[in-house]
Amino acid sequence: xxxxxxxxxxxxxxxxxxxxxxxxxxxxxxxxxxxxxxxxxxxxxxxxxxxxxxxxxxxxxxxxxxxxxxxxxxxxxxxxxxxxxxxxxxxxxxxxxxxxxxxxxxxxxxxxxxx
Amino acid sequence: xxxxxxxxxxxxxxxxxxxxxxxxxxxxxxxxxxxxxxxxxxxxxxxxxxxxxxxxxxxxxxxxxxxxxxxxxxxxxxxxxxxxxxxxxxxxxxxxxxxxxxxxxxxxxxxxxx
Numbered sequence: 001x002x003x004x005x006x007x008x009x010x011x012x013x014x015x016x017x018x019x020x021x022x023x024x025x026x027x028x029x030x031x032x033x034x035x036x037x038x039x040x041x042x043x044x045x046x047x048x049x050x051x052x053x054x055x056x057x058x059x060x061x062x063x064x065x066x067x068x069x070x071x072x073x074x075x076x077x078x079x080x081x082x083x084x085x086x087x088x089x090x091x092x093x094x095x096x097x098x099x100x101x102x103x104x105x106x107x108x109x110x111x112x113x114x115x
Numbered sequence: 116x117x118x119x120x121x122x123x124x125x126x127x128x129x130x131x132x133x134x135x136x137x138x139x140x141x142x143x144x145x146x147x148x149x150x151x152x153x154x155x156x157x158x159x160x161x162x163x164x165x166x167x168x169x170x171x172x173x174x175x176x177x178x179x180x181x182x183x184x185x186x187x188x189x190x191x192x193x194x195x196x197x198x199x200x201x202x203x204x205x206x207x208x209x210x211x212x213x214x215x216x217x218x219x220x221x222x223x224x225x226x227x228x229x
Binding site (some may be wrong): 004006007040041042043045090092102103104105106107108109111 | 150216
């Protein structure tokens with residue numbers, strides 16, 4: 001496999017559930033990101049990891065918990081979410097953190113619906 | 116926070132027509148990128164422009180970076196149904212090393228009617 005792979009593609013969860021989103025990249029990139037895409041809003045950066053170390057957390061509620069066990073894998077653990085958290089969650093990677101000028105490679109996203 | 120404004124928000128044209136979408140900011144960016152996103156998929160990088168006044172061509176797509184590096188445009192010639200999608204511009208702030216914020220616009224949703 002190449003590129004950035006996200007699973008699951010679709011997820012419906014209740015507000016009391018605990019679930020995890022998974023992202024895997026086979027590009028040899030050192031930086032990985034979680035973005036949230038809601039209707040009528042720009043992509044919102046949630047978390048940034050560089051070589052498995054979190055380097056940025058954009059005031060994201062604690063009900064979202066990221067984990068980066070190695071430079072190829074990134075998880076987003078979800079618990080006690082709210083309906084307004086329903087969105088497309090995108091994972092991206094880049095060669096080096098902050099090197100936005102060379103472009104990010106995005107996964108296909110996980111469409112999350114909180115009921 | 117540097118805001119990227121994209122216009123128009125929505126655009127629907129006939130196959131074969133030309134169109135231009137815009138990305139504007141009051142801030143300076145060291146580079147700007149254009150992505151295309153299809154429904155149910157993630158954004159895919161089309162081009163990166165880094166030099167003020169730069170023009171890049173990718174088949175029927177022409178990208179321009181403003182002289183002051185605050186704006187960019189994407190022109191599509193003879194649009195085809197396969198060009199349908201959400202076009203996003205994204206900029207890297209001109210604030211030196213250590214900035215991780217690739218700022219995105221809201222996008223232009225473009226559809227081509229056969």
